[in-house]
Amino acid sequence: AQSVAQPEDQVNVAEGNPLTVKCTYSVSGNPYLFWYVQYPNRGLQFLLKYITGDNLVKGSYGFEAEFNKSQTSFHLKKPSALVSDSALYFCAVTHGGNYGQNFVFGPGTRLSVLP
Amino acid sequence: GAGVSQSPRYKVAKRGQDVALRCDPISGHVSLFWYQQALGQGPEFLTYFQNEAQLDKSGLPSDRFFAERPEGSVSTLKIQRTQQEDSAVYLCASSLGGTLGEQYFGPGTRLTVT
Helix, strand or coil: CCEEECCCCEEEEECCCCEEECCEEECCCCCEEEEEEECCCCCEEEEEEECCCCCEEECHHHCEEEEECCCCEEEEEECCCCHHHCEEEEEEEECCHHHCCCEEECCCEEEEEEC | CCCCEEECCEEEECCCCCEEEEEECCCCCCEEEEEEECCCCCCEEEEEEECCEEEECCCCCCCCEEEECCCCCCEEEEECCCCHHHCEEEEEEEECCHHHCCCEECCCEEEEEC
């Protein structure tokens, strides 16, 4: 069975400082990992994904994430946070293909960027 | 262009009633997902379609839940004999590239069962 953990319910960071939102996963077979963001009163939006290749993935709005197979982690990072980054962030995993198409989201981490 | 749309946006049902929730995916998107999102939690996978074929329905919580996509475009999620625990936001997402593609989410239908 697949699972995703986001160990922090809430992350607070000052504007201009680097931010990290943590994600760890458990999956049979190869993991395919995603980050989505949910802004207030808006639908979920795709940020980035890791399928294969370079462990450092760059995505929308200056975000990036690093796939670490030994630590089964896929932490989301941004070098300099903006107040507009304040939102709910979800990590997700699937193993796709022959194992089924079940797509598992984490519980979410609320990011607050303080001016 | 138009994104994913869902209707109705809000639905109040009395316990025991049947409801039908509609999803209009982005034109040409092969893949379609349904999720259930309870308040304060992440979306939970319900089912996945590739065109008209329902390839995975492992997340449907009971046989009261049924989904279809007969022509490979619009999809309907039906819940029979609604229960209070069915109250949640139901999200639909579509994707060009199967389960590994970027999913585009609709605004959701908020179902309240009284």
